[in-house]
Amino acid sequence: MTDLEQRDDRALMKLEDSAKRVSMGDLPPNQFLDPAALYVARAPVPSRLTVLKSLGRASYGRKHAHKPGISLFVPENSIDNFEELKKENRAVAAKPTGYELDYRPIPSGEWSNLEPILDHLLEHIGKESKIAQETEDVDGKLSNFLLPAVICVFEIIDETCVRWRGPGSEGRVQFDESLEETRGLSAWVPPSCLHSGAQPTEIARLCDADKRGQSHTIGEIDL
Structure with missing residues (x-):
C-alpha cells in the first residue's frame, strides 16, 4: 500500500468511525467536522489552509473567475486537530496529477437531517477505500x-x-464579513469533481438550501 493509499484509508476510517458514533448518539454532530475536513483536505478538489481576506473572502485565482461550484470554509478554531489537517493538505501537492475518478450516484430525496447522510456514508465508505486500493494504473x-x-x-x-x-x-468567494482575517480550511468543489447526477444544483436541493435561506446561486455569479 502506498503512502497516499494509507492517507486515504486513515481519512475514511475516521469518517466511518464518526458516522457510526453519531448514528448511535455517542457523539454530537459537530464531531463530524474534523473527519469531514480531513476528507476534503485529501480529496481531489482545490482546497487550502488560508486566512480569509477583506469582507471574509477566499481567493481561488483569477483563472477560476465566474465558475460554478460549491465553496466551503471551516474556521481553525472549529477543528480540534488543525495541525494534522495542515499536514494532510500539504501532501496534496505531492499527489500525482490526472486522477481517474470513480463516481457513484447519490440517492434521490432531500437530506435535511443527518440520518440519511449517516446511512449513505456508512454504506459507501468501504467501497471507496476498496476501489482506491485495487486501482493499479493511477497511484493513489x-x-x-x-x-x-x-x-x-x-x-x-x-x-x-x-x-x-x-x-x-x-x-473570489465571500463567506461572511465577520470572518475577515479568520484562518481555516477553504475548499471549492467544481462540478467536474462531482458525479453527473450530483451537480451543485442537485446537492443544494438535497440540502434544502433554498428553503433554509442559504446562498445557492449556481449559474451566473455576481459577488
Missing part, C-alpha cells in the same frame, strides 16, 4: 463519490460556511 486514485454527503454534513453543522456558488469576480 481517489473515488470521491462521498463528497455530496460530506457537503451535506457541512451544511447542517453551524460551525462551517457552505456557499452554493463557485468563485465570482477575480476568482
